Amino acid sequence: MNDVILFAILGVGAGAVYALLALGIVLIQKGTGAVNFSQGAIAGCAAIYFGVATSEGTPPLTAALTAIVVAGLGGLVFYVLVMRPLRQAPLLARIVTTLGLMLLLQGLATQVWQVPTVIAPAIFPTDSIELFGVMFGIDRLYLLATTVALTVLLWAVYRFTGFGRATRAAAENERGAALLGYSPDVIGAVNWMLGSMLAALAGVLFAPITALNIATLSLLVVPALAAALVGGFNSFGITTAVAVGIGMAQSLLTRFVTQPGINDALPFVIIVVLMIASGRLIPIRGSREVSRLPLAPAVTRRAVPLTAFAITVVLGLVLLNDTYRGGITTTLVMIILALSVVVVTGFVGQISLMQMAFAGIAAFILSKLAVEAGVPFPLPILLAAIIVVPFGMVLGLPALRVRGISLAVVTLGAAVAISSFVFGNVEWTGGADGSHVPSPELFGWSMDAVTHPVRFGLFALVVTLACLAGVLNIRMSAIGRRMLAVRSNERAASASGISVSRTKLQAFALSAFIAGVGGGVLGYQLGAVAFTRFVPIASISLLAVVYIGGVASAYGAVVAGVIANGGVVYVLLNSVEGISAWWIMLSGALLIFNAVIQPDGISVALGQQRDLIRSKLRRSVPPQRSAPSPTHA
Structure with missing residues (x-):
């Protein structure tokens, strides 16, 4: 007592x-x-x-x-x-x-x-x-x-x-x-x-x-x-x-x-x-005006941008040194993780602050499958991602009752709970030393990210292209239109015959699967899974870079991967002494600036500038007149 x-x-x-x-x-x-x-x-x-x-x-x-x-x-x-x-x-x-x-x-x-x-x-x-x-x-x-x-x-x-x-x-x-x-x-x-x-x-x-x-x-x-x-x-x-x-x-x-x-x-x-x-956590107040949500630009072409992206990555992997190859691979992994945010937050408007927790769960499951069960590469990535889907759907259940800030509070609490209760358990995750992930091998070829960075980078590229193509297809499909309708106005979407509950659960399930794929690729890249990679601040940082890149655009995920910690821009700027130590602070400052000045994100702004330039070029070219037909005597 x-x-x-x-x-x-x-x-x-x-x-x-x-x-x-x-x-x-x-x-x-x-x-x-x-x-x-x-x-x-x-x-x-x-x-x-x-x-x-x-x-x-x-x-x-x-x-x-x-x-x-x-x-x-x-x-x-x-x-x-x-x-x-x-x-x-x-x-x-x-x-x-x-x-x-x-x-x-x-x-x-x-x-x-x-x-x-x-x-x-x-x-x-x-x-x-x-x-x-x-x-x-x-x-x-x-x-x-x-x-x-x-x-x-x-x-x-x-x-x-x-x-x-x-x-x-x-x-x-x-x-x-x-x-x-x-x-x-x-x-x-x-x-x-x-x-x-x-x-x-x-x-x-x-x-x-x-x-x-x-x-x-x-x-x-x-x-x-x-x-x-x-x-x-x-x-x-x-x-x-x-x-x-x-x-x-x-x-x-x-x-x-x-x-x-x-x-x-x-x-x-x-x-x-x-x-x-x-069913309602945070009071709703009557504001004088509500601005529009971040733009979710329509997708008209996929083959050309994806092909150009693939060629650029391949050239970088082949021509650059191992430091930049590592940065390119990290960028590819972060693009996958960013796509999970685009689906759940950008397309459906559900704010999730535990995407890295999903990735961490998948990474630790991958370690168990690869080490203890002996499942050959790359099957553990797919299996771990599938296993994470129910976790995403469970998290999606609160979204049936609340949304917006309320859901952000729920997911942040969940991220803290998982980080402490699951990832902090030494018996389950190996503690600070992490859980071992075996060196990947495919058809007798070593795919180790350290000894063969080009091979592993190409593998990561294939996975990233598949995820990008999948998200772009969703944006173009009826499912994507239903997601955007739910994001815009749930009552109007329901009145038009859209099942809001099913759409939200689909988004959370797909988002968890994509995050699980990203976590699996990250596990093979690192060779060991440590819980410090998946703490709540990692999920917040992920949302930050995705919002900067363009939270409602699949191409915003590409920008997010490029500017993410450890990505291509990070490697380029790392020559500046001490820049890595200031990276989190720079991300926070850029996020605040972006939210005020350009809430649609860098990718959307670049697309708008591209369209503007094209429009000016069309207007500057005088229309060609057809030559007069010859006259005959």
């Missing part, structure tokens, strides 16, 4: 931090209608800054206030420069923008502070206190008291003040609030600033009791989202209570359950249960 009380109290600290993050998420959602997936990254940067600054002699109070104020100003600037122009943009644009901010902050923190080994000083007293016969640090009670006090303060402000009433009005109906004279820009800017300050406060308070790792701290957004969802993005009290409860439950699971990652899976379970019960 004492252990139950002790670990429950120890979990209060983490729960209080989840609550502060969740309260900030609620404020931002109330003020702008957007869900800030970068909330954990803001907290992580504040925590690391606080730890490093205090270790260098800055007084704790000064460091804490600096972190909070800078976070608030940063949130204000981000809203004005990015979120305000996207206020009437589709939800997808706003989601990927906050994900881009997460990548940007993670890359920035990694470069500025590397991996800090400092220990942050305690904010509150650390004396021990006895309660119910259990000794524990009193700082947990201070954390809880601070969170409860802020919860009450926020409730009072948003209940009784003019600004609070304006925010509540905008959350119900932004158009109506604007007609009453409330400025959506002011409401959004102030709430984004306050939400960022709460995230920084959470990071400062959490710094003394956790490891200062930006990747881990960024994923604190998942339990915070679970708490905000239970609170309906409305109730401060319920949100805080659920967040503290999650922290306590995770602590108890750590004590009494030996299965690795079970505590990280808890928020995902809460999200799914709530989704099944309610």
Whole structure:
């Protein structure tokens, strides 16, 4: 019994931090209608800054206030420069923008502070206190008291003040609030600033009791989202209570359950249960205008572009050195993975943040098939991809109830749960050393990616061309038209006789299969499958490059593969000293810029420029007159 009380109290600290993050998420959602997936990254940067600054002699109070104020100003600037122009943009644009901010902050923190080994000083007293016969640090009670006090303060402000009433009005109906004279820009800017300050406060308070790792701290957004969802993005009290409860439950699971990652899976379970019960996770607000979705350009020709692509890749594999061959092969693998995003997000509008998790599941299954079952190459790739399809369909079930931001929350939670519960299990995946994948061999010919990079590159090219042709055929087919109809308007699609449920499940199944193929090819390329390749940030980075390339176009997947980490552009720029270390941050910054300036993606923009040039050339060529027929005497 004492252990139950002790670990429950120890979990209060983490729960209080989840609550502060969740309260900030609620404020931002109330003020702008957007869900800030970068909330954990803001907290992580504040925590690391606080730890490093205090270790260098800055007084704790000064460091804490600096972190909070800078976070608030940063949130204000981000809203004005990015979120305000996207206020009437589709939800997808706003989601990927906050994900881009997460990548940007993670890359920035990694470069500025590397991996800090400092220990942050305690904010509150650390004396021990006895309660119910259990000794524990009193700082947990201070954390809880601070969170409860802020919860009450926020409730009072948003209940009784003019600004609070304006925010509540905008959350119900932004158009109506604007007609009453409330400025959506002011409401959004102030709430984004306050939400960022709460995230920084959470990071400062959490710094003394956790490891200062930006990747881990960024994923604190998942339990915070679970708490905000239970609170309906409305109730401060319920949100805080659920967040503290999650922290306590995770602590108890750590004590009494030996299965690795079970505590990280808890928020995902809460999200799914709530989704099944309610069917609507995030409130819908009435906005004044909604911009169009990213363009899904029609496909008129396939043979010429695919042939030109194949010739270019073959020439690169034959003529360039092994470094560039490796980059070309990585590009091909990333194109396959990007195509899985194009199908589910670009064609159907379902935001999935666990495509790399599908790839990881397939890669580990491939290792088991090739090593333990002795299945010859390349059959394990196909079998693993087929086995992953049911996983994709299971993930597609939530899409029958929710979509948009709600589905993004579900899939991010699923990615974290799989990464911790499945990939983090050493007995299943081999831990940091990974699972061995045998050297591929076909008809007695070695296809090893290291010793025979041209052969393996050609194999990857064949698989990539097959996937590209398949996705292009889908875009041209009746299935593709049904997918785009569902993306545009589910009710209208249903009224026209389209089965929305079947279309969504088809998209998730196909997307999982393609991701599984990509994971299998990647496994043979690497020779060993390590879980670090398939962590949640990898799925977010994949969505980022696909959105930059053109999320609704198969050719956007090609651009995504070219600019992906380890791809052709990466290899070309790697001659610039240190460029690889900044790659994540550059991806995040480019994603934000692209969402604001060119939401259709690079591939669509290039296609538009090509068509414009052709049109000008046609107009510049004078029409030829036919020669007069000769006259006869």
